[in-house]
Amino acid sequence: MLAKRIIPCLDVKDGRVVKGTNFEGLRDMADPVEMAHFYNTSGADELVFYDITASVEGRNLFTDILRRVASEIFIPLTVGGGIRTLDDFDRVLKCGADKVSVNSGAIADPSIIGAAAKKYGDQCVVLSMDVKRVDGQFRLFAKGGREDTGIDAMDWAARGVAAGAGEIVLNSIDTDGVKTGFDLEMLDELASRVSVPIIASGGAGNMEHFAELFTHPGVDAGLAASIFHSKQVDIKELKRFLRARGVEMRI
């Protein structure tokens, strides 16, 4: 059977990996290529890179980094951040990305999902969504979690999958950076609505949180940043721990 996946996420700004808490107060952490090597040897099943740079120089720096990582590391790479057009898909795929994640770009123009799926295949299109509880509803947020779109997040996910998204990254703003565990209620709701793989993001604070996450069969992968970057949780150790708990892991 398929192993559950452990995915470190690298937010890259101006060529450096950063990770904030609740999306604010970014702290500089390290060199992305070096970190990618570290994760490759420590058992990461996949790497996610988000380009959080706004400038053209930063963007070029990012594609250079991506090309270096992709030519040295041979596990799946997902790339997101600033993806708005098919040209953006093309740009990162040519640099070695295997999957491309769209977030605000798809909110601004939902047709990008279908167009990209048709051109590159469903497996290539990852719908990433930032979601927060507002008035008893799971609400979709845009622009890195700063803007309430007023859209029901679960409807949005279902529409995205119908249009061709092959995987969903669900980032709970409510649990992001708080390290008290993944947002299981939100994840269960999503799992009941879509049949594509779900990557859980936001809230991992320790190994137990992952064990709890994978008791929810609708979840395929756990994504985290700071706890891995700070080496608070070691991926190899985490995978051994989870396997001992009966979770299928690639070790």
Added chain:
Amino acid sequence: MIAIVDYGVGNLFSLSSSLKALGLETEVTRGAEKLRAADRIILPGVGAFGDAKAKLDDTGLVPVLLEEAERKPFLGICLGMQLLFDRGFEYGEHAGLGLVPGQVVDLRGDLEDQTLKVPHMGWNSLQIVKDDPLFKYFKDGEYVYYVHSFYAKDCAASTLGASRYGNVAVTGAVRNGNVWGTQFHPEKSGDAGLRLLRAFAEL
């Protein structure tokens, strides 16, 4: 030199990078002479069977590939493996290259547990069914990376390895004479995948 067949299907960056990382000389090409001169040929591919086969037909390389497959080690990867078979049933029935007996059908149609997700995407353990030089550096049960919705069946005689998904034994690796195929992506399967590519380069 290992020739990677370029027929406009999929991203060849990782595949050529992984061969380079192993110190192997590679060339992404659609030149018949290059394919004839190569020591080995890799047929990659992502997308849908019929569309990919049409694109391959358009290159005019099919007769060359069929000839060269008798002379040198030939490896199909993912959709490139599926194209090796007699027939594929993705969006209609299409003829494949007929290099390996069998057919390529919808995985969904054979899964009893309909809650299992399709595409079969992620890391699955490859159980070796028949020992082969391709597995020279590969250990039984190692995990490899799959992304696909169709799979090869009725090919027991050629099957080298398979991965369990629900009730289905997903054909993972096949061989018929000089022709090998992997449904998974060795170029995305970490060290295990690189070791498999190294073994292919030594065949």
